[in-house]
Amino acid sequence: xxxxxxxxxxxxDDATLRRLVVELASRIRHRGPDxxxxxxxxxxxxLAHERLSIMDPSESGDQPMxxxxxxxxxxxxxxxxxxxxxxxxxGLDCRTTSDSEVVGLMYEKYxxxxxxxxxxxxxxTIIDSRGKEPVFMAGRDHMGISPLYIGYGDDRSTWIASEMxxxxxxxxxxxxxxFPPGHYxxxxxxxxPDFIRWYEPKWLVEEDYVPTNAVDFPKIRETVINAVLKRLxxxxxxxxxxxxxxxxxxxxxxxxxxxxxxxxxLDWSESLHxxxxxxxxxxxxxxxxKVADFLGTNHHEFHFTPEEAIDAVPKVVYHLESWHQVxxxxxxxxxxxxxxxxxxxxxxxxxxxxETLGGYLYFHEAPNAEEFHKEAVRKTARLHQWDxxxxxxxxxxxxxxxxVPFLDKEVLEMxxxxxxxxxxCSMAERPDGVHPKMxxxxxxxxxxxxxxPYLPEEVLWRQKEQFSDGVGYxxxxxxxxxxxxxxxxxxxxxxxxxxxxxxxxxxxxxFLRSMFEKYYPGQHAVETIPDGRxxxxxxxxxxxxxxxxxxxxxxxxxxxxxxVHEAANDYYVSSSEAAANENSPxxxxxxxxxxxxxxxxxxxxxxxxxxxxxxxxxRIPSRTHTMRRLCRF
Numbered sequence: 354x355x356x357x358x359x360x361x362x363x364x365x366d367d368a369t370l371r372r373l374v375v376e377l378a379s380r381i382r383h384r385g386p387d388x389x390x391x392x393x394x395x396x397x398x399x400l401a402h403e404r405l406s407i408m409d410p411s412e413s414g415d416q417p418m419x420x421x422x423x424x425x426x427x428x429x430x431x432x433x434x435x436x437x438x439x440x441x442x443x444g445l446d447c448r449t450t451s452d453s454e455v456v457g458l459m460y461e462k463y464x465x466x467x468x469x470x471x472x473x474x475x476x477x478t479i480i481d482s483r484g485k486e487p488v489f490m491a492g493r494d495h496m497g498i499s500p501l502y503i504g505y506g507d508d509r510s511t512w513i514a515s516e517m518x519x520x521x522x523x524x525x526x527x528x529x530x531x532f533p534p535g536h537y538x539x540x541x542x543x544x545x546p547d548f549i550r551w552y553e554p555k556w557l558v559e560e561d562y563v564p565t566n567a568v569d570f571p572k573i574r575e576t577v578i579n580a581v582l583k584r585l586x587x588x589x590x591x592x593x594x595x596x597x598x599x600x601x602x603x604x605x606x607x608x609x610x611x612x613x614x615x616x617x618x619l620d621w622s623e624s625l626h627x628x629x630x631x632x633x634x635x636x637x638x639x640x641x642x643k644v645a646d647f648l649g650t651n652h653h654e655f656h657f658t659p660e661e662a663i664d665a666v667p668k669v670v671y672h673l674e675s676w677h678q679v680x681x682x683x684x685x686x687x688x689x690x691x692x693x694x695x696x697x698x699x700x701x702x703x704x705x706x707x708e709t710l711g712g713y714l715y716f717h718e719a720p721n722a723e724e725f726h727k728e729a730v731r732k733t734a735r736l737h738q739w740d741x742x743x744x745x746x747x748x749x750x751x752x753x754x755x756x757v758p759f760l761d762k763e764v765l766e767m768x769x770x771x772x773x774x775x776x777x778c779s780m781a782e783r784p785d786g787v788h789p790k791m792x793x794x795x796x797x798x799x800x801x802x803x804x805x806p807y808l809p810e811e812v813l814w815r816q817k818e819q820f821s822d823g824v825g826y827x828x829x830x831x832x833x834x835x836x837x838x839x840x841x842x843x844x845x846x847x848x849x850x851x852x853x854x855x856x857x858x859x860x861x862x863x864f865l866r867s868m869f870e871k872y873y874p875g876q877h878a879v880e881t882i883p884d885g886r887x888x889x890x891x892x893x894x895x896x897x898x899x900x901x902x903x904x905x906x907x908x909x910x911x912x913x914x915x916x917v918h919e920a921a922n923d924y925y926v927s928s929s930e931a932a933a934n935e936n937s938p939x940x941x942x943x944x945x946x947x948x949x950x951x952x953x954x955x956x957x958x959x960x961x962x963x964x965x966x967x968x969x970x971x972r973i974p975s976r977t978h979t980m981r982r983l984c985r986f
């Protein structure tokens with residue numbers, strides 16, 4: 354994983370353009386601290402690369418790369434897991450052992466259609482100079498695991514960057530947007546790129562499709578194992594992010610038990626290295642230690658205080674390029690810094706399983722199998738703006754690459770085509786006669802192998818705990834309290850004037866939104882951010898499942914906001930959150946610990962919600978325009 358930048362069909366003198374490209378590309382040097390390079394064809398087209406060397410760390414793996422004749426040049430960010438297979442099967446004349454080299458050589462041989470043959474996480478930009486005028490191509494992986502943005506200038510120039518911070522305060526760039534996942538585009542100088550979808554599985558592109566495949570537990574296990582093994586490909590030290598939850602624990606167990614089967618993997622340590630982070634006493638830390646002890650990993654446990662987490666928020670918003678996912682991003686950002694200091698450059702992570710399998714606790718409330726499936730599709734298709742964006746940018750802020758096996762194309766093809774009735778949660782049912790049909794039952798049962806266990810029973814069947822909660826409830830509640838104390842009631846009352854679009858409905862989000870605006874001003878930045886209304890990480894559409902959810906003006910992403918959570922009775926509701934959901938102004942009141950009672954922001958007293966008492970609210974107006982934008986791709 355690196356950082357790429359391109360200026361195509363620029364205007365001005367070459368020396369000035371080169372200095373501009375160097376400056377803008379340097380803004381993503383955290384993604385590639387190992388080396389920086391800029392290349393130009395002398396025709397106002399530039400490619401820049403900030404390198405994090407993981408495959409072929411030698412100079413031969415530096416980018417931009419060229420074919421043997423020097424007529425095709427390209428930059429790549431990501432990993433192509435099947436690069437060796439492509440080299441052999443297609444007779445590619447590779448001069449390095451870098452996986453990135455196959456991108457340009459496959460394009461040279463097959464043209465734009467080559468992207469369908471890539472297996473990995475990637476973004477790339479190609480300049481093809483074989484004709485009279487150069488032809489440009491850019492593309493992004495199937496799920497948008499690697500970030501990419503595209504910008505446009507009034508002079509008909511096109512700009513491409515791994516992060517949108519490259520486009521800020523640059524007068525030449527008049528607009529920009531997300532480069533859509535699973536798409537590529539080709540164009541020539543003066544044209545505007547036209548996006549073409551290359552990733553077209555039935556579950557994603559057919560709106561009315563509801564799968565009917567039966568469950569095959571051995572096949573699920575085999576496919577997930579293979580996905581983990583291919584991601585152990587590395588020429589540098591690596592490890593696994595271990596939160597102690599189901600998904601990261603399974604990834605850890607597979608890597609520990611099967612790492613000797615991995616190909617092209619550096620054998621740098623006798624035992625697998627695992628990493629966890631949290632406030633001392635957090636639920637995740639104890640479970641992570643339990644898993645590490647069970648598997649015999651070399652475990653590294655790090656701690657932070659709520660104050661240290663809050664101190665990191667400005668930097669996290671800057672790197673995240675979003676006001677969402679901050680709760681989960683801060684611990685990941687802090688952990689990545691610790692890991693990078695140990696000399697580790699790559700980690701595996703567990704993102705993706707909750708979306709494809711309906712692992713979030715609110716899925717317990719899905720009204721039927723069809724709606725369960727549609728919500729799983731919505732969650733998975735939008736990952737590039739949510740968990741995947743957070744996992745990539747929070748780690749790459751410190752030059753640490755995170756790989757996500759649960760978003761492997763073969764895993765997705767299998768999981769997303771299983772009859773959703775099999776994924777539905779029903780705690781009263783015990784399909785195996787022992788375990789309730791809880792969230793992600795299929796994944797748990799696939800790895801329930803008592804004769805050769807992957808995980809301790811109590812971890813394999815542990816209730817879902819969202820990362821931002823699991824690292825310590827004091828962190829999430831502390832962030833809410835901090836925002837309540839620093840954002841005045843007067844400021845908050847004028848929020849609709851300051852933020853007429855995507856208006857924050859709690860002081861926490863006002864605080865985060867204000868910070869985002871400082872770094873990323875303007876409408877184009879706002880348009881990259883999705884609608885954040887949610888109950889326990891649901892999409893806005895799923896809030897229609899229950900009347901009390903539908904009327905929430907803001908809701909909350911915490912898993913404790915779902916009534917099935919074991920800690921739902923202790924879920925903290927800030928005064929601005931309660932006020933937003935009651936559609937009433939903030940008022941001063943005496944401190945109280947009574948459930949459901951709103952208290953002054955200044956008192957720092959908490960308000961609680963019970964399982965049986967959702968936050969009161971008024972129904973919100975339709976946000977059709979926002980939803981159209983969300984569903985565009």
